[in-house]
Amino acid sequence: MNIDGRSSSTPPGGVRTLALWGSLQPTGSIGGAINVYQTELGHTETATSAEGFAEIYRFLVGRRPLTSRVVPEPPGSVQIAGRAVFFPQNSGAEGTLQVWELNPHSGARKPGGPRYVAQVDESGSFGPIRVNGRKHYELVLVREGQQTYHYYFEKFERSDRFLRLQVSGPGGIADYVDKCSDSTAITVVRNREWWADQPGHSADDRLEFDGVNVLNAATAPRARQIIGAFVFDKDCDGATHLDEPLFPFSVLPFLTGVDLKMPAQIGGGAPITVTQRIRGTGGATRTVVAGSWPSERDSVTIQFKDYVDSVFGQPTS
DSSP: OEESOOOBSSOGGGSOOEEEEOSSSTTOOBTTSEEEEOTTSOHHHHHHSHHHHHHHHHHHHSSOOSOOSOOOOOGGGOEEEEEEEETTTOOBOOEEEEEEEEOTTTOOBOSSSOSEEEEEOTTOEEEEEEOOTTSEEEEEEEOTTSOEEEEEESOOOSOEEEEEEEEOOTTSGGGGSOOOSSBOOEEEEEEEEEOOOOSSGGGSOEEEETTEEOOOTTTSOGGGOEEEEEEEOGGGOSOOBOSSOOTTGGGSTTEEEEEOOOBOOTTSOSOEEEEEEOTTTTSOEEEEEEOOOOTTTEEEEEEEOSSOOOOTTSOOO
């Protein structure tokens, strides 16, 4: 399979090939392959979307899937597993993994300590861990003498054994995130591109931190195919500048950086509400509440889903 990649006059290796083409390579072609054009989708979205899944399934199995939706499991049956890894090498990151259940409204940790604690070895592998598909969780990776990483997610409505808890090692991308005693730094990831320069207000994505939208034609144009946003207080000066992306994120593929002051509290006690409005959904929104951890000691990552989820037991369109 070739997903929005390189063109060729013949199939790679002479084997039967499916070529999906998205908005990064809208005129791509592989001679002799099954070429499918989904140019209304982003580059990453071509691989992660329901439309892309349906074409891949048909190519591999020979028929259409019964559904291309992510179907929720019974909430008590959900399990998560995966790896803690250094970005971008994907080598394992060892440490202590904690899983905290959160108040869904305040984002505060529920009393009684973490629901799960385990040592993660050099492979980075963890789980499976049973969670409830109707609850919110914070996963924490503690590494001695290093930044503590806090990961926040939407509800796990279905088992996921491919979670990746990404860590930036020495000399990595996080070295360009200023570490401040009084402000929070948050990295937000969605494996479906954010577009904020499309004709018509409703066609754009929005990504709001306590009501402040950081996406615009400068920070998230369609042409840059943004799937990761680094949001922090540049120079720790307490000022906010949303009119241009921060270097070096502005020149790296799929990434953007935004200068936003988000007050921090030791222990992460003051919640930060992060809400996305999702393009192409008629205005659907999803919200994750994260702790306001000071960025001099702690890194915060929020992972949004690349689709609009549904609730177990409720009808879907």
